[in-house]
Amino acid sequence: xxxxTIIDIAKICGVGVTTVSxxxxxxxxxxxxxxxxxxxxxxxxxxxxxxSARNLKRSASKTIAVLIKGITNPFFNRxxxxxxxxxxxxxxxxxxxxxxxxxxxxxxxIELEKEKRLKGIVFLGGYFxxxxxxxxxxxxPYVLSTIGMTPEFDPQEYSSVSVDDFKESYKMVDYLCRLxxxxxxxxxxxxxxxxIGKLRYEGYKQALADHGIPLNEKLVCCMKEQIESYxxxxxxxxxxxxxxxxxEFTALFAVSDSLAVGACKAIFESGxxxxxxxxxxxxxxxxxxxxxxxxxxxxxxxxxxxxxETIRILFDLINKKMTxxxxxxxxxxxxxxxxxxxxx
Amino acid sequence: xxxxTIIDIAKICGVGVTTVSxxxxxxxxxxxxxxxxxxxxxxxxxxxxxxSARNLKRSASKTIAVLIKGITNPFFNRxxxxxxxxxxxxxxxxxxxxxxxxxxxxxxxIELEKEKRLKGIVFLGGYFxxxxxxxxxxxxPYVLSTIGMTPEFDPQEYSSVSVDDFKESYKMVDYLCRLxxxxxxxxxxxxxxxxIGKLRYEGYKQALADHGIPLNEKLVCCMKEQIESYxxxxxxxxxxxxxxxxxEFTALFAVSDSLAVGACKAIFESGxxxxxxxxxxxxxxxxxxxxxxxxxxxxxxxxxxxxxETIRILFDLINKKMTxxxxxxxxxxxxxxxxxxxxx
Numbered sequence: 202x203x204x205x206t207i208i209d210i211a212k213i214c215g216v217g218v219t220t221v222s223x224x225x226x227x228x229x230x231x232x233x234x235x236x237x238x239x240x241x242x243x244x245x246x247x248x249x250x251x252x253s254a255r256n257l258k259r260s261a262s263k264t265i266a267v268l269i270k271g272i273t274n275p276f277f278n279r280x281x282x283x284x285x286x287x288x289x290x291x292x293x294x295x296x297x298x299x300x301x302x303x304x305x306x307x308x309x310x311i312e313l314e315k316e317k318r319l320k321g322i323v324f325l326g327g328y329f330x331x332x333x334x335x336x337x338x339x340x341x342p343y344v345l346s347t348i349g350m351t352p353e354f355d356p357q358e359y360s361s362v363s364v365d366d367f368k369e370s371y372k373m374v375d376y377l378c379r380l381x382x383x384x385x386x387x388x389x390x391x392x393x394x395x396x397i398g399k400l401r402y403e404g405y406k407q408a409l410a411d412h413g414i415p416l417n418e419k420l421v422c423c424m425k426e427q428i429e430s431y432x433x434x435x436x437x438x439x440x441x442x443x444x445x446x447x448x449e450f451t452a453l454f455a456v457s458d459s460l461a462v463g464a465c466k467a468i469f470e471s472g473x474x475x476x477x478x479x480x481x482x483x484x485x486x487x488x489x490x491x492x493x494x495x496x497x498x499x500x501x502x503x504x505x506x507x508x509x510e511t512i513r514i515l516f517d518l519i520n521k522k523m524t525x526x527x528x529x530x531x532x533x534x535x536x537x538x539x540x541x542x543x544x545x
Numbered sequence: 546x547x548x549x550t551i552i553d554i555a556k557i558c559g560v561g562v563t564t565v566s567x568x569x570x571x572x573x574x575x576x577x578x579x580x581x582x583x584x585x586x587x588x589x590x591x592x593x594x595x596x597s598a599r600n601l602k603r604s605a606s607k608t609i610a611v612l613i614k615g616i617t618n619p620f621f622n623r624x625x626x627x628x629x630x631x632x633x634x635x636x637x638x639x640x641x642x643x644x645x646x647x648x649x650x651x652x653x654x655i656e657l658e659k660e661k662r663l664k665g666i667v668f669l670g671g672y673f674x675x676x677x678x679x680x681x682x683x684x685x686p687y688v689l690s691t692i693g694m695t696p697e698f699d700p701q702e703y704s705s706v707s708v709d710d711f712k713e714s715y716k717m718v719d720y721l722c723r724l725x726x727x728x729x730x731x732x733x734x735x736x737x738x739x740x741i742g743k744l745r746y747e748g749y750k751q752a753l754a755d756h757g758i759p760l761n762e763k764l765v766c767c768m769k770e771q772i773e774s775y776x777x778x779x780x781x782x783x784x785x786x787x788x789x790x791x792x793e794f795t796a797l798f799a800v801s802d803s804l805a806v807g808a809c810k811a812i813f814e815s816g817x818x819x820x821x822x823x824x825x826x827x828x829x830x831x832x833x834x835x836x837x838x839x840x841x842x843x844x845x846x847x848x849x850x851x852x853x854e855t856i857r858i859l860f861d862l863i864n865k866k867m868t869x870x871x872x873x874x875x876x877x878x879x880x881x882x883x884x885x886x887x888x889x
Contacts, residue, residue, distance in 0.1 A: 211555070211561050211562065212561030212562065212563050212564070215559075215560075215561065216559070216561075217555050217556030217557075217558075217559065217560075217561075218555060218556065218562060219556045220556070275619055275622075278619075278622075281643070282643070285643055294660070296640065297641040299625070299626070299629055316638070433832055433833070433836045434832070437836065462833070462836050463836055465836075465838060466835075466836045466837075466838060469838045488777055488778070489777070489806070489833060491810075492777045492781065492806050492807055492809075492810045493810075493837070493838070494809060494810065494813045494837070494838055
């Protein structure tokens with residue numbers, strides 16, 4: 202059942218594991234004779250040693266890690282279920298590792314890779330703006346799932362599965378413009394963001410431009426950095442400020458559904474109504490957008506398909522069936538009760 | 546840095562790891578001389594072998610597993626964050642393992658215990674109705690967190706942290722009765738449930754009885770077994786059926802907030818209003834109950850405190866500071882906009 206390990210080789214050779222490790226790694230502290238004997242046994246047994254000396258003290262494991270930024274985002278819950286199912290189907294084990302907002306996920310991945318001897322990594326969510334040199338420190342295959350990358354990144358350097366955040370965001374804002382709205386606020390990521398937040402904001406700007414609507418920076422509302430990003434609380438607080446500013450708007454596009462829910466609450470609390478006073482739209486396709494009252498117009502990301510494709514690509518990489526792949530799924534504009542045509 | 550392993554002992558002795566393992570485990574296939582030599586080396590080096598032969602091929606790990614039923618329940622997200630932080634603070638590593646609704650969490654735990662060489666386990670959520678003999682198969686300390694146990698279980702046999710599900714449920718239904726409601730429906734677990742669902746249902750029955758209100762079984766609505774339990778969808782579908790049944794009621798108590806959100810949606814879709822036509826109350830204290838429109842009356846469970854105490858007890862058990870402990874936190878009745886006094 203289990204494949205041969207270095208421990209088995211050591212046993213056959215009648216030497217310690219460290220000696221076998223030295224033979225494999227051309228370590229100076231081993232006689233040529235012992236080394237030749239060990240290499241002969243390795244060859245006879247078709248044993249494939251692992252590359253990393255650090256790994257030699259560990260037994261073989263087949264583990265995939267999913268590194269997730271923002272585990273409280275319900276968007277990821279369904280994806281995690283799919284990851285787990287698919288990874289188990291491949292007879293691999295599954296580690297779920299949360300990464301804090303202020304943690305560097307590559308550093309976490311490098312540590313985990315050493316510690317758990319991973320076969321592959323899925324990065325889920327978050328901003329991804331690491332330099333190429335850093336990404337190269339990862340020695341196992343990885344796939345970025347629902348992480349938008351800015352165009353500066355060479356697609357030859359990584360694999361990814363996501364929707365086209367620019368295009369889907371454009372689709373939503375274009376829809377709001379077609380409803381006759383001209384004063385459309387956006388709840389988006391801080392301008393320092395270079396990932397999905399930026400892409401969705403760029404889609405907003407382009408849609409406005411294509412409808413001949415000048416950008417009003419007073420309607421560009423960034424999430425608070427001190428509050429959990431993309432959360433209901435963040436949408437609530439930022440929308441309260443927007444309403445208090447007195448700047449006129451008739452529609453609001455939030456770059457996540459949780460932000461949109463928070464925005465609706467702030468509007469209701471101010472004595473105004475969704476959609477009669479303000480149309481509100483979100484992004485992601487969370488269940489709550491259906492169950493909210495009114496139901497919230499959103500872009501549904503096909504989470505199950507994205508998760509399944511992520512694992513398919515990861516295993517193709519592990520099995521060296523390809524070098525890199527990028528898969529983009531279409532989102533779906535779900536028109537619900539929170540958006541209505543502009544009224545004079 | 547790292548403590549001595551069996552691999553180091555094998556090296557010192559000039560034998561294979563398996564030989565060391567045989568010496569430690571009194572395996573017949575080892576000569577008395579070799580065994581004596583190895584045991585001498587072990588003693589000289591103050592090496593503490595692990596008990597399980599299966600473990601001998603693995604390097605030392607200090608790992609806590611959190612086994613969670615229903616990872617899609619947002620109630621657990623915040624708890625998981627706390628678990629992770631507290632476990633890392635103890636310099637242990639952390640495995641999050643999801644258990645399917647139809648999986649036996651004890652069997653999953655036993656497998657994981659062998660596989661990952663755990664030091665402790667947290668069981669999070671779900672029904673817990675295993676026989677004592679099964680629980681005894683767990684050889685590492687464990688704590689049940691937010692899992693209600695029926696009184697048949699001897700508290701001497703396990704440790705737990707939770708709210709008093711019976712009492713908190715009683716508190717909510719008592720509050721609805723004091724608002725003048727007599728026809729109070731409940732959305733609850735299937736009657737086969739023996740855990741928190743049962744406890745919350747018992748609290749409902751007792752509160753009705755204490756207010757002299759006879760139980761109307763037509764107002765006892767059980768979640769659908771084929772839909773994810775405690776979910777918005779389940780609350781939605783079951784409430785649609787209740788409304789369609791024509792059975793009169795003026796208030797509805799859902800045993801989870803997600804169920805309550807689904808119930809509100811079904812009521813709005815039927816052309817009725819919350820709270821004007823029906824008062825609706827939930828249980829858990831999810832963020833969404835604040836952001837929903839109307840905001841939803843609920844019992845807030847102190848999730849951070851529950852999670853912290855769970856880890857504190859687990860490490861006390863690991864460090865043999867005690868045998869078993871049970872900690873019950875009070876919930877808080879959060880009166881919001883979804884419940885109003887009964888109107889003729």
